[in-house]
Amino acid sequence: MAGIKKTYTPEFKKKVVRLVLEEGRQMKSVNQEYNLGEGSLRKWIREYSEECESNPELNNEKDLMAENLRLRKELAESKKENDFLKKAAGILRKGTRLEQYHFIDFYHENYGVRWLLSRFNIKPNAYYNYKKHRKADYYKKKEEIKATIEEIYHEYAGRPGYRMMRIFLNRKSISLSNPTVHKYMNELGLRSIVVPKKPKYKKGDCYKKFDNLLNQNFKVDEPNKIWCTDFTYMWREDGAKRYNCTIIDLYDRSPVATLNSNRINAELAIETLTYALNHNTVKKGLILHSDQGSQFTSRAFTEFCSLQNITQSMSKAGCPYDNAPMESFYGTFKADFANHHSFETDEALNEATYDYIFVYYNHVRPHSSNGYLTPFEKRFSYR
Structure with missing residues (x-):
């Protein structure tokens, strides 16, 4: 079935013709706005021009449209010129050719490339x-x-x-x-490595728990005032699990001790703490924060801390945010090191661990908590 042919009134035809002849609109734009056929508007303009030739009154009207269009274009060009002079004044006065090119790149949609080239007197x-x-x-x-x-x-x-x-x-x-x-x-193609599945731990006996003295306030104003500690696991090439205990100083987030073992127990925690105490100058009143793992709540560990005049602080059970710096450290440790390598022997694993922590992490890797200084740079800047 053939579609119904559209009909347009003389007033409508004259209106859209004016949009082209008086306002300077593009025929394509007018066609799209009023959903006109491709040749309709062109035909109406031709018919209007022919009618003007035999009708002096219409011809005067057409001349008036042309004059209005000319004035519109002059006004638009004047505004465009003034706007350009405001934006490009500095470049026109003493800008380099490269700055002119950059200006054209940035403003070509506003003014047009050819127009800008002519203003800067640049050959296309x-x-x-x-x-x-x-x-x-x-x-x-x-x-x-x-x-x-x-x-x-x-x-x-x-x-x-x-x-x-x-x-x-x-x-x-x-x-x-x-x-x-x-x-x-x-x-x-530089992508992260998939993390192995976390192993299950056997829960030990609790001898004594301690209050949380930090309450998620991890800002410290001097070194060796508050330390945090925790455990994580690693895999050897043969699939054997190895455990790491690390202690970090909250002042600059530097690891002050780290040890690996094939067992996750209080003995590993004590040995790590002993290393930290032997290699750092610690004032009285040191706080050691940890989670409520059985290694840290064990009788052996709590009594060792008491003998060393160390005050223990513990996270709330099941709240990793209470020990966020250690969680963050081990996240980085896994992403940067543990998940990228495999080791045949404990000796190779230990050597690589110490190299990563005491060389790369402390002296090379920028830390966001230190304003992207390395832990060593932060500690060295302390006065």
């Missing part, structure tokens, strides 16, 4: 050659940055994620946003 070929070379320079620079990212990634055994990579790049005077670094690392 010169500008388009700049665009061509700039694109080539961009890709060249991008490849150089990606090569640097790969170099950093492998230098630190695949530890840095995109946030940490951005800090390392900044140190090399390469300034990029986090999303850009993330994008480049994805393009290079």
Whole structure:
């Protein structure tokens, strides 16, 4: 069934013709706005022009439309020119050619490329050659940055994620946003490693529990005032589990002691604490914060702390946020180190652990809690 043919009144035809002849609208725009056929508007303009030739009154009206259109264009051009002069005054006065190119890149949608080229007295070929070379320079620079990212990634055994990579790049005077670094690392296929399933622990007996003295206030104004400790696990190449106990200083988040063992018990906790005490100058009143694990609530450990004049503090049961710095440390430890490597022997595991913690973590890796200083830099700056 054939569609019903649309009919338009003379008034409507004249209205849309005026939009083109007097207001300077594009025919395509008017066609889309009023849902007109492709040739209808062109036909009506032609018919109107023919009618004007035989009707002096209409011809005067057409001339008036043309004059109005000319004045509209002059006014628009004047506004455009004034707006351009305000924005480009500095560049016109003493700007370089490169600054002019950048201005065109930024404002070309507002003014049009050709219009801007004429105002800056730039040949089109010169500008388009700049665009061509700039694109080539961009890709060249991008490849150089990606090569640097790969170099950093492998230098630190695949530890840095995109946030940490951005800090390392900044140190090399390469300034990029986090999303850009993330994008480049994805393009290079530098991805995180899947974490093995967490093993189950056998709950031990509790001798004594202690109150939480920190209450999630982890800001400390001097070294060796408050330490935090906890355990985590690692896997050897043959599938054997090994446990790590680490103590960190809340002042600069530096690990002050770390030990590995094939058992997770009070003895490992005591040996780790002994190492920390022997290698650090500790004032009276040291607080050691931990969770309520049986190793820390055991008689052996609590009595050892008492003999050393160490005040114990403990998180609420089942609340990891109460020991957030240790959770954060072990998250980094796993992501940066433990999940990236496998070791055949305990000796190799121990050596790599100490190298990661006492060399890389303390002296190389920036820490967000230290304003992106390394723990060593933060500790060294203490007065």
